[in-house]
Amino acid sequence: MSTNGTGIGELADDRPLLGRTSTAERVADILSTRIAEGFFPPGARLSEDSIGGALGVSRNTLREAFRLLTRERLLVHELNRGVFVRVLAVDDVDDxxxxxxxxxxxxxxxxGQPPYLLDGLVAAVTEGERAAREQDWKGVSTANIHFHRELVALAGSARTDELMRVVLAELRLAFHVVADPRALHEPYLIRNREILDALRAGERATAERLLVRYLDDSRARLIEVYARLVDDADDPTADD
Structure with a gap:
């Protein structure tokens, strides 16, 4: 799969984000966001010429950004073929x-002891419920990701925040392959609110128990769906 001209034109809108001092880190941040949004789907080949031209950056800067995103497991370099958005294996999802x-x-x-600073969680739950009312299932997915990032942010650790940013960005590569995002994400809206309500009430143990069940159920459901998609992709007769 290759990036097309229309999509690259939209990417040019991100050029002001680079500011006066264009850096590989800023380019990587832009591309990571676009990958998370599904703008560059799993399996898409990233064209140096098209993306570099749209962002107005040098080939060396872009290649360094590609290297950064390869280390974050969002991209993969294939010898003599180019750079592609990574396609996860089932084992990757499990890990x-x-x-x-x-x-x-x-x-x-x-x-520690309650009360907890829950403004970020409240905003994420509200965002998800609003997106669901508008039938915006991509927005629900984004809100769910925000919920879990805000949950981890309660630790007050920049290192943990960065770890989860990378892990959740990689997870979205699997989400973009699933054909029915509503079925995948809608059931967890109420569970987000249940965890939030438990934390509001100062019931940390209840919130932890709900979270364990949430993650186990989400893992089982996504792997079931994803494994079937991977099997179909590997089977040339799947659509016969």
């Missing part, structure tokens, strides 16, 4: 959820 369970549950378990 992502193991990481999430370790980090997110540890954050909730380690919370």
């Amino acid at each position: 992502i959820y193991r990481t999430r369970r370790l980090v997110e549950c540890a954050v909730v378990h380690g919370l």
Whole structure:
């Protein structure tokens, strides 16, 4: 899959984000955001000429940005073919959820005495419910990601925040492959609110128990759907 001219034209709108001092890190941030939004879907080939021209950056800067995103496991370089948005294997999805369970549950378990600073969680829950009312399932997915980032942010650790930013960005590569985002994301809106309500009430143990069940159910559901999609992609007779 290759990026098309129309999409690259939209990418040019991001050029002002680079400011006067264009850096590989800023380019990587822009591309990471666009990948998370599904602008560059899994399997898409990233054209140096098109993207560099749209952003107005040098080939060297763009290649460094590609290297940064390869280290974050969002891109993969294929010899003599180019740079592509990574397509996750089922084992990758499973590993992502193991990481999430370790980090997110540890954050909730380690919370001190209430009350907790929950403004970010409140905003994420409200955002998700609004998106659902508008039938914006991509928006629901984004709100769910925000919810979990805000949950981890309760730890007050910049390092943990950065770890989850990378992990959740990688997870969205799997989300973009799923054909029915409503079925994947809508059931967790009420569960987000349940976790929020438990934390509001100062019931940390209840919130942790709800979170464990949430992550286990989400993992099982996504792997079930994703494994079927991977099997179909590998089977040339799947559409016969």
